[in-house]
Amino acid sequence: MHSMWKTLLVALLVLVAGCSGGVGGDGATATQTTTVADTADGDTTNGDTGESGDSSSSEDSSSSMAFDFNQSWDEQFREGQYYRYEITSPNLNDTATYEWEVLSATEDEVTIRTKVDAEETTSEQTVTASRDQLYSELSGSPSGSIATVGFNSPYYSGVDGETLEVGDGWEASGTNGNVSFTVERTSSYAGLDCAYFVVQMNGSVFWESCVSPESPLPGYMAFYEEEGDDEPVFEMTLVEYRPGN
Known part of the structure; x- marks a missing residue:
């Protein structure tokens, strides 16, 4: 599992560093544009997206807040949802x-707009697909690579159908050693309250994320390349958020 994510991460960093990818797979309506970013200083606007969310983050390791996750919490896209992340990596x-x-959302399909702005390259993509096929239809593009690593990790399935509080967790043993999942605290990113969990492999942090049943996308995620690393090799922090309709 770890080697698979390392392979994905290498490909992702190449894409984010400035290489453009293809458009999503068959069965979706998709458009993508790649342009050289304007190097002049200026404010960024997001069209008719309304007021900006709070970009601050906070944490509370003693909170008694409980988070109830149903089986489809990560597919609950609503029209008007907006997320802006900062991505950092060595x-x-x-x-x-x-x-x-999220430009539109019905029971059958969702239309989303994604945009990656990295160094001197900007890549924008619009995709329409069923809720459970969005990540597949984004595949092959810079946006799809980010979504796969940041939002479509198998570790998110560990919260499906669970009610989580600080201190909850589990541990399992396999051929590669011991893996543990622990909710360490509650946090808030750009106004999104979430349960902050840590995945460890053989005692070393491998994955961190902060998730909420009110949002299909996380407030934060970080991936560590090697066991024992002190700093993540890839990190996404939510700095602007609107919950939609």
Whole structure:
């Protein structure tokens, strides 16, 4: 499992560093544009996206807040949902940004707009697909690579159908050693309250994320390349959020 994510991460960092990818798979309506970013200083606007969310984050290791996750919490996309993340990595010269906006959402399908802004390259993509096929239809593009690593980790399935509080967790043993999942605290990113969990492999942090049943995307995620690393090799922090309708 770890080697698979390392392979995905290498491909992702190449894409984010400035290489464009293809458009999503068959069966979706998708468009993508890649342009050279304007190097002039200026404010960034997001069209008719309304007021910005609180970009601050906070944490509370003693909170008694409980989070009830149903089996489809990570597919609950709503029209008007907007996320903007900052992406940091030792392999990137500068901080990249990633936007995810839900343009429309029905019971049958969802239309999203994504945008990656990294160094001198901007890649924007719009995809329409069923809720459970969005990540598949984004595959092959810079946006899809980020979504796969940041939002589609198998570790998120560990919260499906669970009610989680600080201190909850589990541990399992396998051929590669021991893996543990622990909710360490509650946090808030850009106004999104979430349960902050840590996945450890053989006692070393491998994956961190902060998830909420109110949002299909996390408030934060971090991936560590090697056992014993002190700093993540890839990190996404939510800095602007709107919950939608």
